[in-house]
Amino acid sequence: MRFVEECLKHIAEDNIIFHEGSLIDKARVLETYKDRYEVQQNVTNAIVLGYEELLENILRFRGNKIHVMTLITETNSYIIFTDSLSKCLIGVLKSPYSNIEKAIDVEKKLISQGIPTNYFKYCKGIRSN
Numbered sequence: 001m002r003f004v005e006e007c008l009k010h011i012a013e014d015n016i017i018f019h020e021g022s023l024i025d026k027a028r029v030l031e032t033y034k035d036r037y038e039v040q041q042n043v044t045n046a047i048v049l050g051y052e053e054l055l056e057n058i059l060r061f062r063g064n065k066i067h068v069m070t071l072i073t074e075t076n077s078y079i080i081f082t083d084s085l086s087k088c089l090i091g092v093l094k095s096p097y098s099n100i101e102k103a104i105d106v107e108k109k110l111i112s113q114g115i116p117t118n119y120f121k122y123c124k125g126i127r128s129n
Helices: 004-013 026-044 051-060 100-112
Strands: 015-025 065-072 077-082 089-095 119-123
Touching: 004 065, 004 077, 004 089, 015 026, 015 100, 026 051, 026 065, 051 077, 051 089
Parallel strands: none
Antiparallel strands: 015 065, 015 119, 065 077, 077 089
């Protein structure tokens, strides 16, 4: 599956932020990411990678819920899709539009508004917050 090795390398070697995300109905995940892919293709010409494989895998997935979480690195972010127990990887999207610097800015804004975040910071695989 695309981008898995990249994610593992970032976790082991780099500073990252991990957002544990949430469990979402399969139908909603499929609809949301199908729509985003269509917008990317027809409107924005963005370069989020991995939609084709992800959408195919969601259609084949037999469960009802999908766990959607985010791994943010210095240069990219990865949206990771697994089964509800995080044992079966369904797909990974890679985006150059988010990075640690942007994520920290968002986190600061949320915290200043009294909104808690589920961001966990890691340095070379070791949690630092």
